[in-house]
Amino acid sequence: MRRQNLAVVLGAVAQHAPLSRADVAGRVGLTRAAVSSLVDELIGRGALTEAAATATGRVGRPGRSLTVSNQGPAGLGLEIGVTHLGACVVDLRGEPRVWRRVEQANAGRPAGQVLAEAAALAAEAQAEAEALGLRVEGRVLAVPGVVPNGSAGLVERAPNLGWRGVRIADHWPGPAAAPEPENEANLGALAEFWNAEPAETFVHVSAEAGIGAALVIEGRLFRGARGFAGELGHIPVHPDGPDCACGARGCLEQYAGEEAVLREAGLVEHGAGDSVALLAERAGAGHPPTLRALDRAGHALGLALASAVELIDPDALVLGGAYAELADWLLPSVRAELAARVTVRPWAPEALRPSALGRRGPLLGAALTTVRRIMADPTLLATD
Numbered sequence: 001m002r003r004q005n006l007a008v009v010l011g012a013v014a015q016h017a018p019l020s021r022a023d024v025a026g027r028v029g030l031t032r033a034a035v036s037s038l039v040d041e042l043i044g045r046g047a048l049t050e051a052a053a054t055a056t057g058r059v060g061r062p063g064r065s066l067t068v069s070n071q072g073p074a075g076l077g078l079e080i081g082v083t084h085l086g087a088c089v090v091d092l093r094g095e096p097r098v099w100r101r102v103e104q105a106n107a108g109r110p111a112g113q114v115l116a117e118a119a120a121l122a123a124e125a126q127a128e129a130e131a132l133g134l135r136v137e138g139r140v141l142a143v144p145g146v147v148p149n150g151s152a153g154l155v156e157r158a159p160n161l162g163w164r165g166v167r168i169a170d171h172w173p174g175p176a177a178a179p180e181p182e183n184e185a186n187l188g189a190l191a192e193f194w195n196a197e198p199a200e201t202f203v204h205v206s207a208e209a210g211i212g213a214a215l216v217i218e219g220r221l222f223r224g225a226r227g228f229a230g231e232l233g234h235i236p237v238h239p240d241g242p243d244c245a246c247g248a249r250g251c252l253e254q255y256a257g258e259e260a261v262l263r264e265a266g267l268v269e270h271g272a273g274d275s276v277a278l279l280a281e282r283a284g285a286g287h288p289p290t291l292r293a294l295d296r297a298g299h300a301l302g303l304a305l306a307s308a309v310e311l312i313d314p315d316a317l318v319l320g321g322a323y324a325e326l327a328d329w330l331l332p333s334v335r336a337e338l339a340a341r342v343t344v345r346p347w348a349p350e351a352l353r354p355s356a357l358g359r360r361g362p363l364l365g366a367a368l369t370t371v372r373r374i375m376a377d378p379t380l381l382a383t384d
Contacts, residue, residue: 073135
């Protein structure tokens with residue numbers, strides 16, 4: 001019961017700060033004495049700070065403002081992408097305080113080498129966070145691959161990296177604990193829910209080198225019986241289409257994946273750099289092959305999402321990752337397919353929208369995972 005009450009008090013301050021102890025008591029329905037004891041414990045655990053007494057204009061002693069601490073506990077998020085590494089530290093308020101992204105090719109390289117470089121980036125981010133007065137309480141790693149339920153840190157397969165059966169702890173160097181891996185699409189969806197709350201039930205689809213999707217159903221991430229839910233990129237949209245690396249034919253990735261769009265736009269040989277930014281630049285300039293490629297991708301994506309709508313009955317569809325940054329050119333064709341194919345239930349065009357987080361979603365979601373756990377159970381924090 002005390003653990004639950006600690007979470008209730010911390011949540012009230014997080015949502016409505018600044019509050020006095022009396023204000024908190026009025027909001028959560030506990031006695032002032034009980035709230036005072038809970039606040040003292042949360043301060044001792046580094047979750048809350050209390051300012052000097054200030055006059056409120058009300059009868060009685062001046063109140064002291066409580067806020068969620070911008071120092072102390074924090075979450076560290078890491079990301080391994082096909083073309084980059086990332087690290088982020090978020091404080092208990094949910095504010096990113098450290099943000100690092102390094103562009104580098106990771107596909108086909110040994111997992112141990114990539115993880116060693118990720119560990120070095122994590123150490124740099126943690127050192128920067130500590131200089132800001134933050135203390136990392138947990139680490140989560142976003143990966144473009146399948147992380148089965150209860151797998152104890154196993155990435156079963158990450159085809160765009162060339163990984164199969166990689167247990168993160170077996171390759172993580174140094175004294176720091178290995179991070180907990182999670183699928184990047186799942187983390188992107190959670191970041192969207194925690195930051196924007198687009199709906200209680202929605203499908204979040206994103207693209208980098210591959211295509212990932214995640215389902216949030218009644219406010220909870222749906223992972224499936226084994227953790228494999230969300231493989232939208234390998235739904236066949238044209239069964240007689242080109243061969244896919246997964247072994248099937250005509251998968252969505254062959255039409256709406258980054259490589260497919262670049263190939264259709266005639267930009268495969270563009271060299272190193274930000275492919276998504278290049279596509280947006282060319283599309284914005286009215287480059288006909290790029291516009292045709294994005295229109296083709298949007299129609300294929302609409303086909304797949306129409307099936308998801310009929311099956312899941314979501315309140316919203318959210319385009320994340322690279323799709324968010326290319327939404328101006330994808331949305332018309334996606335909406336056209338949805339309008340033509342979603343016939344069993346009502347569907348409003350505005351229920352499909354881009355994420356404001358874009359490609360930042362998975363890394364932010366990784367860092368926020370630790371913060372959300374602490375907010376739900378402040379006893380995870382040690383007492384000073």
